[in-house]
Every structure is written in structure tokens, then in C-alpha cells.
Amino acid sequence: MSAAPQARPVRLGPRSIVALALVSAVGVAAFGWPLLADAGSGISTHAGDAPWLFAALLPLLLAVVVAGIADAGLDAKAIAMLGVLAAAGAALRPLGAGTAGIEPMFFLMVLSGRVLGPGFGFVLGAVSMFASALLTGGVGPWMPFQMLSMGWVCMGAGLLPGADTLRGRRELWLLAAYGAVASVLYGTVMNLQGWPYLGGMATGVSFVPGDPLAENLARFVAYCLATSLGWDLPRAVVTVALSLALGPAVLKALRRATRRAAFEAPVTFEAPKP
Secondary structure, three states: OOOOOOOOOOOOOHHHHHHHHHHHHHHHHHHHHHHHOOHHHOOOOOOOOHHHHHHHHHHHHHHHHHHHHHHHOOOHHHHHHHHHHHHHHHHHHHHHOOHHHOOOHHHHHHHHHHHHOHHHHHHHHHHHHHHHHHHHOOOOOOHHHHHHHHHHHHHHHHOOOOOOOOOOHHHHHHHHHHHHHHHHHHHHHHHHHHHHHHOOOOOOOOOOOOOOHHHHHHHHHHHHHHOOHHHHHHHHHHHHHHHHHHHHHHHHHHHHHHHHHOOOOOOOOOOOOO
16 A cells, blocks of 8 residues: 655746845835935835735735746645635634734734745735724725735745655644744834834834934844833744644644645646547
């Protein structure tokens, strides 16, 4: 009896790499440009750029999907799985409602990105955040930044080593450790969206437009330690606990679904029998 074939992530082709690099570059610029703004520019927050970022993000996400279809031959089954997982992630998010950093959707996003690969994972993370915002009424200038950040979380999970070979407890601990780090980094990156709104306030952690980058970064680190770390650490603990407790069952279900969907299976045509 032959062993069951391993479910492999959706591979990154050259078009997918270019699309992901482009959308990530746009995201880095969107998060970081206030740090480089001049004091006299009159532009110090993300209040005005969020609609433009969202308008740019949608076609870029579509480009990632199209590149995945072109490179890996994704079909309607892959798109259907994307929809199901995005709906599941969106449904998990309100369970904690962000209270004290309790956000159970993170463990599902990490495990899904691991099984389905970085390209598929990036789109899944972004679409899940978009769907959850619509579900919870959390639509605001922060939404496109959340979409980018969650996309990076899922993409990073898909880039972890040993996707084809690492299994069992070692893989669970790898995913749990990554989930913990990603949970803290997500909060840190998202602080870059809200922190510039403190510009002009006379506090030791406020953003000061036009100040040297090193001084603003020092204030930013102090801001993260004083404010968001109390949410980021519980999010990391919840992600680790759920990954270790539910990870084996979820990974098995995702890999079974991937095998049955037969992503990247070659299409062959047979001549009709006479």
C-alpha cells in the first residue's frame, strides 16, 4: 500500500513573487512615510492616506491572485477554500473582540498560511481582515493597514522552513513560536498606523513630525512598551495555546482539504477511445 501523498503549499512562481514584493513595498511605504515627513509639510498622520491605500490594495491583491493562478494553476476550488477560510477567520475575530489582546483568529491564520503557502496566505490574511471589519463594523482608516499586517502574518507562516518535511510536535512548536512573535509584531506594526495621530501632543512618547528618525523611533519604542504590549503579549499567549491544543486537528483538516482539492495537479488529456 502506497503512502498518502503529502499536501504541499501552493508554490510561489516568479509572477507571484513580483506581485507580493510590490504589495509589500507599497505597505512598507504606507506605514512608514510619516516618519520621513517634514515638519512644515502639514501631513503627519494616516487619516488622509487610508482611502488611497485601500484603493491601491484591492488591485494589488487581485494581482497576487492572478499571479497565483498563472504560476500554480489555481482554480475555482482554491478560490472556494480561500472564501471558506476567510469566513472562518472573520467569524473567530469577534469572539475575543480584541479584549486584552484575546484574538483567536491569529492561530487559524498562521496554520492556514503554513499549509497553503505565502502567496495564498497573504491574500487570505488580507481578505479575512476585510471580512471581519464588515462583520464587526470595524471599518475605518485602520482597516487597510490591518489587511496588510495580517497578510504579512500569513505570508510569513508560509515561508517557514520544512513545509514539506517537518511534521509532528516539532512543527507545532515552530508554528507556536512563530505565532507568538507574529502576534507581537502585528501589534507593533499596527502602532505605526495610530501613533502618528499623537503628533503635536506634549508627551514623551508623542510623534514629532520632522524630528530625526532615531529620536522618533525611540519615542515609538517607548509608546509600544507603555501602551500596546499589554494587548500584544496576551494575543501571543492565546495564539500559542490554541496552536498547541488545536494545531494537530486543524493542520490535518487543512492538509486533507488541500489533497482533495489537488492544487497544482497536472491536467492531462486522453485521446477518446474508438
